[in-house]
Amino acid sequence: MIGxxxxxxxxxxxxxxxxxxxxxxxxxxxDYQSLREEMTPERAFMDRRRxxxxxxxxxxxxxxGALPACxxxxxxxxxxxxxxxxxxAPGAALKAKKxxxxxxxxxxxxxxxxxxxxxxxxxxxxxxxxxxxxxxxxSPWEITIEGETDAPGKLALKDLIDYSKLEERVYRHRCVEAxxxxxxxxxxxMADVIKKLKPKSTAKFVQFETYLNKKEMPGxxxxxxxxxxxxxxxxxxxxxxxxxxxxxxxxxxLAKQNGAPLRTVIPWKxxxxxxxxxxxxxFLAEQPPTSWNKANASEYGFYSNVxxxxxxxxxxxxxxxxxxxxxxxxxxRNTEMFNGYEKQVAALYTxxxxxxxx
Amino acid sequence: xxxxxxxxTFGKHWMKPLTLxxxxxxxxxxxxxxxxxxxxxxxxxxxxxPVQWTHRYLGDTAIRVLLVTLAISPIxxxxxxxxxxxxxxxxxxxxxxYAFLHMxxxxxxxxxxxxxxxWEDVMLRTYIMLGMAALVLMIPLAVTSxxxxxxxxxxxxWDRLHWLIYPLAILAVAHNLLMVKxxxxxxxxxxxxxxxxxxxxxxxxxxxxxKPAQAAT
Numbered sequence: 001m002i003g004x005x006x007x008x009x010x011x012x013x014x015x016x017x018x019x020x021x022x023x024x025x026x027x028x029x030x031d032y033q034s035l036r037e038e039m040t041p042e043r044a045f046m047d048r049r050r051x052x053x054x055x056x057x058x059x060x061x062x063x064x065g066a067l068p069a070c071x072x073x074x075x076x077x078x079x080x081x082x083x084x085x086x087x088x089a090p091g092a093a094l095k096a097k098k099x100x101x102x103x104x105x106x107x108x109x110x111x112x113x114x115x116x117x118x119x120x121x122x123x124x125x126x127x128x129x130x131x132x133x134x135x136x137x138x139s140p141w142e143i144t145i146e147g148e149t150d151a152p153g154k155l156a157l158k159d160l161i162d163y164s165k166l167e168e169r170v171y172r173h174r175c176v177e178a179x180x181x182x183x184x185x186x187x188x189x190m191a192d193v194i195k196k197l198k199p200k201s202t203a204k205f206v207q208f209e210t211y212l213n214k215k216e217m218p219g220x221x222x223x224x225x226x227x228x229x230x231x232x233x234x235x236x237x238x239x240x241x242x243x244x245x246x247x248x249x250x251x252x253x254l255a256k257q258n259g260a261p262l263r264t265v266i267p268w269k270x271x272x273x274x275x276x277x278x279x280x281x282x283f284l285a286e287q288p289p290t291s292w293n294k295a296n297a298s299e300y301g302f303y304s305n306v307x308x309x310x311x312x313x314x315x316x317x318x319x320x321x322x323x324x325x326x327x328x329x330x331x332x333r334n335t336e337m338f339n340g341y342e343k344q345v346a347a348l349y350t351x352x353x354x355x356x357x358x
Numbered sequence: 359x360x361x362x363x364x365x366x367t368f369g370k371h372w373m374k375p376l377t378l379x380x381x382x383x384x385x386x387x388x389x390x391x392x393x394x395x396x397x398x399x400x401x402x403x404x405x406x407x408p409v410q411w412t413h414r415y416l417g418d419t420a421i422r423v424l425l426v427t428l429a430i431s432p433i434x435x436x437x438x439x440x441x442x443x444x445x446x447x448x449x450x451x452x453x454x455x456y457a458f459l460h461m462x463x464x465x466x467x468x469x470x471x472x473x474x475x476x477w478e479d480v481m482l483r484t485y486i487m488l489g490m491a492a493l494v495l496m497i498p499l500a501v502t503s504x505x506x507x508x509x510x511x512x513x514x515x516w517d518r519l520h521w522l523i524y525p526l527a528i529l530a531v532a533h534n535l536l537m538v539k540x541x542x543x544x545x546x547x548x549x550x551x552x553x554x555x556x557x558x559x560x561x562x563x564x565x566x567x568x569k570p571a572q573a574a575t
Contacts (some may be wrong), residue, residue, distance in 0.1 A: 094370070116406040122542060126405065177409060314483055321409060328401030328408055 041350045085140030086158040088253040089244035090260045094166060096186045096248070102170035103340065108181035111285040112249045117257050118175065120224050121210065121217040122309045123156035127221065129257035132350045135273055136277070138261045151196075159186055159301055160196075161207025161247055168251075169244060174306045176270035179330075180320040185265050186248030191239045199235065207232040207290075208264055208275035224292050231275040232288040232302070233266065234348075242267055242344050245278075268341040301358040303349075306339035311357045361490055362438065367418070370441040377445040381452040384419045385459070388412065417489075420456035421530055427453055428527060428555045447503050450523070454500040455528070456547050457493050489533035495526040496498050524559075527552055 088094060098322070099198025119129035141157040166169055166186050174180045194206065210229035214220055219226045235244070244265040247254060254260040266273050272292050292300035308318045321330045338345050349357075369376075394400045395408055398552040404411040433439060469475040479486045499520055501507070508516050531552045534545040 079509055111402070112406040126407070179410075311482075314485055316479070321407060324407045327398060328395035328404065330409055 018172070032114070061079065085138075085142075085261075087141065087156075087157055087161075087163070087261055089139060090255050091251050092253045094163075094186050094248040094253055096166035096168040097171045099167040101242070102184075103182055104115075105182045107170060107184050107250075109326075111247060113181060113183060114255045114257060116323055117264075118177075118271065119219075119257055119259065121212070121227070121229065122257065123218045123219040124222075124224055130255075130304045132218050133256035133260075134258050135218075135310060136211070136213070136258050136260075137216060138256060141261050141279075143262065145197050145282075146280065147207075148200040148279075148341035149197040149283045150200060150286055151282030157247075159195060160255075161245060161262065166247070169267060171242075171244075171267040172341075173265075173267065173271055173319060174335065176272055176300070176304065176312065176317075178312075178315060178317060178320050178335075179323050180333070181323050183249055184251075185244055185246045186251070187244035187246035187265065189241065190243035190264065191241065192247050193245050194235075194238055197281065197283075199283040202285050204235050205232055205284045205287055206235055206238045207268050207280075207282040207284055207288035211277040211279045211283070215241055225295050228279075229275065229291045230288065230291050231264070231273055232284075232300060233273075234287075235283075237266075237345075237348055240345055240348065242341060248296070265272070268306055268338040268345045269305060272300070273304050280311075284296055303354070303357050305345075305349070305354060305358075306335060307337060307354055307358070308335040309337075310358050365437060365439045366441075368400070368439060368441060370444070373441050373445055374448070377448055378525060381423070381448065381455075384415075399421040403529070409463075412463055413460065416456055417534065418544065420460050421534055422428035423449060423456055424523075424527055424530060425548065425551050425555065428523065428552070432555065432558050451500055451503050453497045454493075457496060461490070461493055485533050485536035487537070488536065490531045492529035492533060495522050499523065499526075505549045524556065528550055528556075 020183045115130050117129040120131040122129040140152045143244045143300050144154050146152050168186050170184045173183050210226040246263050262278045264274045264275045311317050319332045320335050372497050394403050423433050427450040434442050480490050
């Protein structure tokens with residue numbers, strides 16, 4: 001026990017020093033991947049990772065409760081950036097500056113946000129993700145960057161997302177099933193991250209892929225969708241001012257059922273266009289396949305912009321039920337074009353027939 | 359096929375009132391949940407989308423009660439438990455009651471009580487059209503469910519009319535299947551049960567034709 005604690009302390013100190021050094025060089029030289037390879041030979045890097053994983057396992061407060069054998073004096077909530085991967089564990093408090101992007105409506109209650117989810121990897125029921133997502137291991141977390149990019153490779157989450165520059169944006173969230181929420185997301189603009197990932201001029205699309213693990217995700221053993229879950233955007237859509245790479249909501253790091261530790265938020269599109277628990281970002285010259293489109297192309301198009309005038313074949317999209325308001329009964333509100341973000345995104349679709357390109 | 363003597367009279371006296379209570383129970387339960395929600399005693403007792411929850415609950419109850427109606431004859435014929443046939447009509451009537459409430463909840467909570475909006479949906483969306491057709495076909499069966507109506511129509515006409523339960527059950531289950539985003543879960547189970555209940559009847563019909571003397575019991 002003592003030995004393990006020592007190892008923990010040492011490797012944490014090591015990681016912290018290493019991190020700040022890396023961050024510094026990262027800021028100076030955006031070509032991070034080649035830099036990392038120069039600094040640490042791949043094998044040594046991987047070995048260190050493994051030690052960090054083992055050590056971090058002890059440190060993660062959320063897991064501690066389930067492992068009484070590894071009792072540690074630490075009782076208080078895990079401070080920021082204490083997760084095994086060097087990024088905040090789900091539920092850890094996050095600091096973010098409030099951005100001007102905020103709808104006036106009352107945010108949905110947090111219990112609705114964490115309790116009423118679609119994350120089919122954990123089952124098709126709305127309560128399934130909250131019930132089963134705890135099995136998912138989100139630390140350490142690496143994101144593979146590939147395709148039409150000058151900076152391919154693997155990045156730890158903390159190196160992809162600058163946690164010192166987090167902002168909070170209160171966006172409308174509209175599900176294709178005609179319900180909606182208002183969510184105070186915490187994240188960074190997707191455009192800023194993509195710039196760092198150096199897409200080539202040939203890259204016209206970006207695809208996101210969700211984590212896949214049969215042991216941790218009971219829903220993937222059922223043939224509901226083809227796994228892994230993939231979604232995509234036109235690169236100019238991704239570079240718009242609105243999309244976020246979110247790592248938190250409601251002042252905390254994302255809960256697992258909401259797509260911890262990293263997800264996209266694209267507020268003018270139906271919710272399924274967002275990708276949860278992202279492990280891969282791929283730049284492409286051609287339009288990528290997307291999960292719901294593959295499952296049912298006549299109902300779920302590549303664009304899937306919120307559009308009250310383009311009904312789903314089986315239901316109207318003209319209105320939505322607001323989930324998580326005060327009191328149990330959920331009122332209806334009229335759905336707005338582009339979910340109310342027409343001013344920011346309409347220019348992306350000039351000359352396009354949005355009923356054909358649904 | 360005759361079953362034992364005990365089963366032939368088992369439940370003859372208490373079966374009908376007990377069934378009535380069982381059939382009202384799902385409605386009473388829903389009433390309790392809505393009361394708890396609207397009085398803010400437990401606002402999220404039906405989850406965060408109580409309207410959809412209520413739609414599904416009423417629709418599922420209607421379909422399940424309908425499937426139970428269709429299961430009565432097979433159970434009677436296989437086990438020889440005769441009195442179970444006494445409760446068939448009230449179960450069928452309850453299926454109509456829940457299907458009607460299901461439609462009413464849709465009309466009221468989703469279509470703002472506008473029949474025009476409802477009609478628009480029926481014309482535009484296949485699954486709603488199928489569901490509505492099933493409900494409409496249930497009306498003559500519900501209206502003729504009294505003893506007086508059986509007498510007035512005569513058993514033969516009544517039986518022929520109530521044969522409608524087969525097509526309407528298929529419509530109802532198709533409505534249920536088409537509603538979901540994927541072929542998964544409860545609607546599939548409903549479809550499998552319906553298929554089994556219908557196949558049993560097809561099999562029995564075939565047996566009768568092959569061996570009319572044997573099947574005449």
